[in-house]
Amino acid sequence: MLKIENLHAFYGKSHVLHGVHFNVGQGEIVALLGRNGSGRSTTAKAIMGMVDCTGVVDWKGKHTLGMKPYEIAHLGLGYVPENRDIFPKLTVHQNLMLGQKSAKGGGRWSFDDMYEMFPRLKERQHTEAGVLSGGEQQMLTLCRTLMGDPELIIIDEPTEGLAPKIVELVGEYLKKLKEKGISVLLIEQKLTIAMSISDRALVMGHGSIVFEGTPDTLRADAYIRKEWLEV
Structure with missing residues (x-):
């Protein structure tokens, strides 16, 4: 449904995303992981037309770069910002x-x-x-x-600052979305919830995707976790 290719994003002269590429299929939960400043939120904003960028954002065969955020939303993309x-x-x-x-x-x-x-x-x-x-x-x-x-919902840090019981509730909520056939791009720092509900995991570092695979593969990859995720 959503295909990202060679995505570069800029804040003024600052080059934040460097050739990001991934896709999200129908009814799939994909976790986008990484430390603060790795480019995860900028990726979400780039998809929604909120930052200057180049490359390809393809939503169900339609190229959306250059469209206004409300136009992108009306195509079936939802966005839950961190704030x-x-x-x-x-x-x-x-x-x-x-x-x-x-x-x-x-x-x-x-x-x-x-x-x-x-x-x-x-x-x-x-x-x-x-x-x-x-x-x-x-x-x-x-x-x-x-x-x-929306047919796909991008959720940025939904569990930030929440009590453990509410975090569990959010996790159940995201599973219900999947049951309804809605795709989810989940930007999250808490590995526990992301790994427990996601079909695939992406790890970002320095504005690029440095890992893509299943949660089980990521659990087994100590180097990636230490190099790009652990504080």
Whole structure:
């Protein structure tokens, strides 16, 4: 579904990505791993048209480089940024409404689906999003993106700063996406969750992909883990 080839990205004169290449198939969870500063978040932003870049971003046969982020989103790509970006003065329900592509709905996800998946959001649906806990805000951001009915969702550090129980909940949520046939590109630092739910793992270092394989292969590769992942 998603094919990345020879992707280079720039912030002004800074050359951040150096020929990144990988693909994500339908219903596949691919973990994009690496230390801070390795280029993982920039890769996500490049796919979504948020940074200057060259190369090939092919989404279901359509080249998307040069398109606006909202145009890319309407093609079926969802993006959950690391900083969550909720609308703090709007209620939980209003935030979810803003995620819909159409006021008529019609996607594969409904408000009831979101509230069933995360009962805590149902309890707080009339609460302003700005007073939610960090975990609740992460749930809300994930659900708001799903309301746009994406076929592939890019999630940047979904477990950052969350309690262990909420991390487990996020992991279960991602498995449910896969069951629904939705592809996931998961940017994550916590190896435990990434390795337990992913079909394939990619490791980034210095703006390039330095490893691609199964989680089991990565577990067995002590050199890659020490050189590119362990602090």
